[in-house]
Amino acid sequence: MTVAPHGDAASLFATPRTVAEHRADGSIVLRSPEPLRDGARCVGDWLEQWARQTPDTIFLAERGHVDAPWTNVTYAQALRQVRAAASWILAQGPSAERPLAILSDNSIDHALLALAAQHVGVPSAAISPAYSLMSKDFDKLKSMIALLEPGAIYVSATKPFAAALAAIKPLHKAQIISGNADDVDALAFHTIAATPETPDVATAFAAVTPDTIAKLLFTSGSTGAPKAVINTQRMLTSSQQAKAQTWTFLEQSRGDLVILDWLPWSHTFGANHNFNLVLRNGGSLYIDGGKPAPGLFATSLANLKSVMPTVYFNVPRGFDMLIAALRGDEELRRRFFSEVKFAFYAGAALPQNLWDALEDLSIKTVGRAMPMVSAWGSTETSPLAADCHFLAERSGNIGVPIPGTELKLVPSGDKLEVRVRGPNVTPGYWKAPELTKQAFDEEGFYLIGDAVKLADHARPERGLFFDGRVAEDFKLNSGTWVSVGTLRVAGIAALAPLAQDIVVAGHGGDEVRFLVFPNIAACRAHAGLGETADLHEVLAHDKVRSAIAHGLAKLRQQGPNSSGHATRALLLAEPPSVDGGEITDKGYINQRAALTRRADAVARLNDDASAEWIGL
Incomplete structure (x- = not known):
């Protein structure tokens, strides 16, 4: 270095x-x-502060595509819309037991609506859009909505979320809010943001304490099923302090x-x-x-x-x-x-x-x-x-x-x-x-x-x-512990740039072995194949397999003991599954879920007669 x-x-x-x-x-x-x-007492105090001190500073900006200009809201504009939306929220008879659920990705409307709920003591709960847009069975989304019992649900537009909204419809009595003003099957956010502010907003805001629940955030499920984590105002403000x-x-x-x-x-x-x-x-x-x-x-x-x-x-x-x-x-x-x-x-x-x-x-x-x-x-x-x-x-x-x-x-x-x-x-x-x-x-x-x-x-x-x-580590038959997190990172580095991520296998065996989620673009380039080349042709290419074998050898040099390297690797053609709980929005691989879901791949990896795996 x-x-x-x-x-x-x-x-x-x-x-x-x-x-x-x-x-x-x-x-x-x-x-x-x-x-x-x-x-601060609560996150709303920050918004109030900057709306007073630097009202014309850009707070949030977004654009629909890379050729478009940035659309922005200043701190003063944000506070006006937050107070207006908070007036609408208060009129619905809210409580911590009926939070605001948000199914869409980041946006200005998303932020302002969440801040409005928190401003008057109503928790917001942003749910990964993958559970609505990539899932096929919506099981996790349904369990989250059943747990939350939301009073309102926000989506950026109803059409992309139509299947998800239909799947959860029997589970709630929430008002659907859309960021798309043309959606006739939902209440438009811009209508909510234009609600006349009422004195009740200031009263409710003053009643917010450090122990008020600000958010319910679901865990990523990296080592288990997602759970709704209570996030109080004190947690958020002390972290930033x-x-x-x-x-x-x-x-x-x-x-x-x-x-x-x-x-x-x-x-x-x-x-x-x-x-x-x-x-x-x-x-x-x-x-x-x-x-x-x-x-x-x-x-x-x-x-x-x-x-x-x-x-x-x-x-x-x-x-x-x-x-x-x-x-x-x-x-x-x-x-x-x-x-x-x-x-x-x-x-x-x-x-x-x-x-x-x-x-x-x-x-x-x-x-x-x-x-x-x-x-x-x-x-x-x-x-x-x-x-x-x-x-x-x-x-x-x-x-x-x-x-x-x-x-x-x-x-x-x-x-x-x-x-x-x-x-x-x-x-x-x-x-x-x-x-x-x-x-x-x-x-x-x-x-x-x-x-x-x-x-x-x-x-x-x-x-x-x-x-x-701790929950991911395991022992080999020799009694040697395998540090999965450490070995995963070392393996990605040794197999770079061909490995996008690695699942570490070998539980109850004599050797560590890898299931590899390949970086497909890097594999194509390394093999000298074009974009139209069949995926299986790419992964079976001699140059790709040779490079993986070289990476395994490099890793063995760095960690020659049995728990410090892998003796085999199997390239996976199927990407990580959201429904299977294998991957989060941030790209973190749930090792346990991947090993369980891909038991057949583990079996092929352990089959001495298989020609599919790559070995030292």
């Missing part, structure tokens, strides 16, 4: 500080010595924050981290209609050329596609590394090859390495629990506890299971008291299910490294 000076971290971040309490039972409690300062104390540039450059983001508001990364980051700090959020997926990333690139953000947020798959684009566009590369302060990755661990590639491009372009940082948490921690607000030496450092939050590291086999306690942690799951009880230990620490490693036992301020999901 190229070694060069990094960007100026001192002007961006607070110096990391951590205190470690070593207990007699072997556990370690980590906390920040800096107390969490008082924050801690972020401001670690990302000190936010306080020093109020109003200068510009974010271009695709990350869905049905997940905590996009909603509670990124959206609230903009709202808390009076910034501008440009909604990216693209995403890191074939056919859609071109939109993200066009938007990036139009709006260069202060901080670039993405998941590993997005960085993979960005790096390829930057290599082929000198002007975009120069602007990106010159204008973006730093890059932030989360949602999954960033393979080291992507870290190295981005750093190398930055050095070659502007003579310094762009700072790359991350954070760690979950839907239940809203999401910030640890923050890497320093320049780590390599990928994977999730940082140190944020102010106000404690991390308890508990010995679990040869690992340290991490647990979380703080004002950012959920009080529990909606209408699920038993699940709530099981989610906390006797001291009130949330059992997040992750394992971590200290970067330096003598210096806890150097951060923690993610060490996999």
